[in-house]
Amino acid sequence: MSTLRTASQRLSGLRLAPKQLARGIVQLAPRSSQPSLSPSLSAVRRSGPSVRQQPDLLRAFSTSPAVRHGHVDPPKPGEELWVTFIDKDGVETKIAVNKGDNLLDIAQAHDLEMEGACGGSCACSTCHVIVTDQEYYDKMPEPDDDENDMLDLAFGLTETSRLGCQVVMTKELDGLTVRLPSMTRNLQASDFK
Numbered sequence: 001m002s003t004l005r006t007a008s009q010r011l012s013g014l015r016l017a018p019k020q021l022a023r024g025i026v027q028l029a030p031r032s033s034q035p036s037l038s039p040s041l042s043a044v045r046r047s048g049p050s051v052r053q054q055p056d057l058l059r060a061f062s063t064s065p066a067v068r069h070g071h072v073d074p075p076k077p078g079e080e081l082w083v084t085f086i087d088k089d090g091v092e093t094k095i096a097v098n099k100g101d102n103l104l105d106i107a108q109a110h111d112l113e114m115e116g117a118c119g120g121s122c123a124c125s126t127c128h129v130i131v132t133d134q135e136y137y138d139k140m141p142e143p144d145d146d147e148n149d150m151l152d153l154a155f156g157l158t159e160t161s162r163l164g165c166q167v168v169m170t171k172e173l174d175g176l177t178v179r180l181p182s183m184t185r186n187l188q189a190s191d192f193k
């Protein structure tokens with residue numbers, strides 16, 4: 001009995017004749033008299049105006065800027081900082097860069113041989129560079145634990161080794177020179193899990 005009552009309550013929005021109910025015939029009432037759905041749901045179910053045409057249904061859509069590895073913008077005149085790369089053959093490349101650029105992006109933007117296998121997420125050692133001048137090395141913030149862990153995997157580690165992706169150019173580093181090692185080990189953190 002109570003089941004019948006519940007069913008009848010659920011069907012309260014439908015127009016049913018007692019005989020039809022008894023025979024199990026259910027006829028939907030005209031659309032206008034059907035219980036209304038929530039405004040947003042009814043809008044989705046209608047084939048009428050699209051959601052785009054109903055401002056109240058629009059929700060803010062946001063994106064975060066894409067990370068562009070290997071891209072750096074040329075510095076404005078007067079704002080250049082200078083960094084020099086020495087490749088494994090001893091060829092020097094002096095580059096004008098912006099404050100905030102990191103050595104991996106700079107090297108890749110200028111087609112220098114720096115692999116950056118993990119895309120700059122401090123999970124490999126293929127962006128290993130050797131700072132030629134201890135004075136500049138001391139001006140850099142200390143490497144954190146993640147960087148030190150990856151440096152331990154680097155080929156030809158030295159006292160002034162750093163990961164290029166973790167070295168960000170600042171005014172203090174203007175004039176920095178780094179050497180690229182003769183080879184790198186493409187070992188990533190995931191190789192040790």
Ligand code: FES
Nearest residue numbers: 116120122127165
């Ligand atoms: S690119 Fe992998 S640690 Fe720098």
